[in-house]
Amino acid sequence: MRAIRGLWRWRHNPLRRTTDLAEAWVALGALLLILVAAPLVGLLVGGLAEDALQQSVREQRQDRHPVVATVVRKADLTPFDPDPETSTGRDSHSRVIADWTAPDGTARHGSVMAALESPRRGDHFTVWTDEHGRIVGRPLDTATAATHAVLAGFGTAAAFAGIIEGSRRLVVWRMVRRRYDRWDHAWSQAGPDWGRTGTGS
Known part of the structure; x- marks a missing residue:
């Protein structure tokens, strides 16, 4: 500039x-x-x-609903679960087997992530589901x-x-x-001995 x-x-x-x-x-x-x-x-x-x-x-607020789930038991660790010694951002979450009722009234049972550090049978926590009770992510906030x-x-x-x-x-x-190309062209037209022009040599 x-x-x-x-x-x-x-x-x-x-x-x-x-x-x-x-x-x-x-x-x-x-x-x-x-x-x-x-x-x-x-x-x-x-x-x-x-x-x-x-x-x-x-749209997400219309399609996703918070429901209360109840812990049945802590889920068994699988090879895909993070190492407890190296877990970071999900330290306060545990995989549990839980029961919940879908917004359409049907009973649901399955493995979910609970925002509980030490879940025990009977503990309650909130999960987000679609209208049929399938677990979905929390809706985007404003x-x-x-x-x-x-x-x-x-x-x-x-x-x-x-x-x-x-x-x-x-x-x-x-x-x-x-510009450089024009200089090269002008230099080539002047010739290699332009500085000695008229010196009689």
Whole structure:
């Protein structure tokens, strides 16, 4: 972006080349796009993501229901269960065999993850099910949906700015390459002994 600072200085400079001014204008255009267009694109994408995620929140709240389950017994450990010595984020969860009643009134029985550190027979905990009593994940909440939308907007704005800057660098690189090609052509036309012209040697 140093070319922008030189834009004013190059206006009437007799040493100014056409490419110098072109590079400065390309840099200025890229800066304006980064400052204006990138935030607008980020806002647009963030708004669309917010609408889609909030719609998903509403649908999940309609389709998923919290029900109270009762522990029958602790489930046997399987080879797929995490090592108790290395478990991290799920330390407060235990796999149990439990009974619960589906929203449609049918009795259900099965293995579920309970938010209990030391589950005992008869303990109660909440699980989320669909209308038929099948275990599903907790529905997305409004705050999480808004956070995802904001991150999507920021990410899109940053990516758009990166594309603009990459395009600017590519254009300037092509300008410099063309300038060097013209110099090489002019040098080849001048000849290898141009400095001795008229010396009589």
